[in-house]
Amino acid sequence: MAKTVVLKIKRQVNPDAEPRWEEFELTWKSGMNVISAMMEIAANPVTRSGQPTTPVAYDSNCLEEVCGSCAMLINGKARMACSALVDKLEQPVRVEPLSKFPLVRDLAVDRSVLFENLKRVKAWVPVDGTYDLGSGPRVYPTEQEEAYPMSRCISCCCCMEACPQFNESTGFVGAATIAQVRLFNQHPTGKALKHERLQALMGDGGIQECGFAQNCVEVCPKDIPLTKAISDTGREVMKQAFKDFFRG
């Protein structure tokens, strides 16, 4: 018999429905990943026991691990489904939605909280306008090399899912947003809003909620130096808090 792969997928038709598990057995193909497995299921939506079912709902787009869409729990670990090669996974492959974000359906969740956080910390460079104002500020290769890894954050939210402090009771902003604060505070023009960004990280849900579990840096699919960004930014927030205190 042809080699097969077995997937156990957690299904839930809507946010109020009861979750249930479905098992699928698919013909093995070379280079198969969790997304291509779900494409197979869509073309032939039948469970392992022969029951017809519906195609699985999930978010995906680029399938190159750069759009950040297809984050889910695979064998219990938050990661991108497109780069989860079936050959490297223990079977049956357990696939579940991220657990800390509102569920939409099956494996799709609502991660808009990150985009709201980015708004809160003003994660942008405040340019004067889009008209031609000549070349940008000089940036030396060493500075570019420090900024570049942080600019590769794909907003997948794996770091937030894995963080023990990211939950409703702390309201913690999470590592991804803090790394963006670090990125923009380093930029020669982005610096202009440094003060406001640091202030946004003070108080409830702010940077002090970080418990240094270091799970974030472990799960980050882009190897962003998240813990370093948090400790560097933490120091800056502290300095700012002192300044504000004595000025206030």
Next chain:
Amino acid sequence: MRVFNYPLTKLLNYQILRKGQMAAPPNIIVVGGGLAGLAAVIKIAEAGGHVDLFSIVPVKRSHSVCAQGGINAAKNLKGEGDTTWQHFDDSIYGGDFLANQTPVKAMCEAAPAIIDLLDRMGVTFNRTPEGLLDFRRFGGTLYHRTAFAGATTGQQLLYALDEQVRRYESEGRVTKYEHWEFLSAVIDNTQTGRGICAMDLRTMEVRTFPADAVILATGGIGAIFGKSTNSVVCTGSAQSALYQQGCCYANGEFIQVHPTSIPGEDKLRLMSESARGEGGRVWVPKNKGDKREWKSIPAAERWYFLEEWYPKYGNLVPRDVATRAIHKVVYEYELGIDGQPMVYLDLTHIDRETLDRKLEGILEIYEKFVGDDPHVVPMKIFPGMHYTMGGLWIDFNQATNIKGIYAAGECEYNYHGANRLGANSLLSCIYGGFVAGPQAMQYAKNNAKSTAAVSSAAFDSERKRQEDINIKLINSSGTENPFRIWRELGELMTKNVTVLRYNKNLKDTDAKLVELLERFSHINLGDKSMWANTSFAFTRQLYNMLQLSRVIAQGAAMRDESRGAHYKPDFPERDDKNWLKTTKAKFAADADEPRFEFEPVDISLLPPRPRRYDMAK
């Protein structure tokens, strides 16, 4: 001081607005949040307009993130005497003289300032030791003209624009409708676009949205070819819907197949041209059936066929040329690695430090998805469908033939002729958005009859039309699975309508497409629920893909010549006498198929000359 200044200016602005009797700023709908869409949004918001921004995915996840290698601009920072005119000449020549020259020239002239702007927005471009922008070489030019941010330039550019849009969003100038899909335009009885009809991809609710102008920036059509380098959302569904409503679709037959992609089960992952730009070499073993591991094959027994055939450009010939060369080596000479349709793309002679600094992102993708480390093992690659040069017909102001509807980015046809040069796509997206935004604003301000004054009948009937389509789909009780029809479509189009095109196959393809459309009417949606039903949304897209496929296949069948990416072995030469013209497809609703007309190409600046890459221009 600061405390008082801000509200005062705000108050002042408010007074000026009131005095100017500008009751409400123009409201523009932008569909699509990739580079072109976001570029348009920024220009509109900056000029005081309000934008409703629609996107299937959160805009930060748009397909532009996949662009790797860079963005072209003749900044001439390498002492090579590069000029915007040279950039223009390379682009027209690379596009085999099919692109309209006036807009291409304007784009090349705007490019250096666009790079400066992106730099000011904080894009982490690679730098020279002096802290200036670094530039690399790319296909189809002899100059270092491509600015880059590692090998994730598209991602960095999209983020920069996304951040500026978020800034406007927080000021209330932009309202985002993410997880909404464009279904159609609302067109009134004067044939004027008045807004759009869209579907909420969670509640599946269908709604109409009025606007003073609409800009479509919905990207590529890769899904039509099944597996491609494109993202999942790049189905061409929106363009096709508009085409079926009366917008012309131009040069649909020009499809770029990228020479170097990584074959995969779910998609063809791009291996950027920058791998060759930084010195990557393409080769195969010289001897047919050579089973040796690559390392044991001595240099003398490796065939660097691009370098041999094109000594001047070498591995950096344009994409269509490289793609055909690889096809020839694999299928005619049967020299693919291990007899498989694959050739080596070799970076192992370049030192690790340089590779990591300039190509890290893409080498990481290869390693992640294939499992080999390209620093030490040559990559195995093969051509894959990558880009559509064709798209919605627009005039030089990005306006479609339906009043009030504009288009920008890959979904329109204006900038790349018969073949796009590498690193010109990011540029054309941003430039197109920068033109479309202000043009749409201008139109909205000058339009005699505002959308507010349009009767609701046009909106009601469009919503009803779309709801009826939904009801019909949900109730369809046939036996066809949409995903299986899609697979057949992809295999059909890839086989017959990509690298080598024969008239007989093209005609058979169109007949087969008619069959697939017939089968579509017997579709059975396994999932009939009305909450976040992704297969339902996909099935709607599939219908539009099928309709647009016919434009591509029929356009290719008609054009009896070879030009850029369009290659017919039976008509191997470019034929300027008969075919130096733009193909325009119009949907004939009564016959349910395209009708074609042609229009002359603007060649006002550069007289067409033969395109050859085996020697300098």
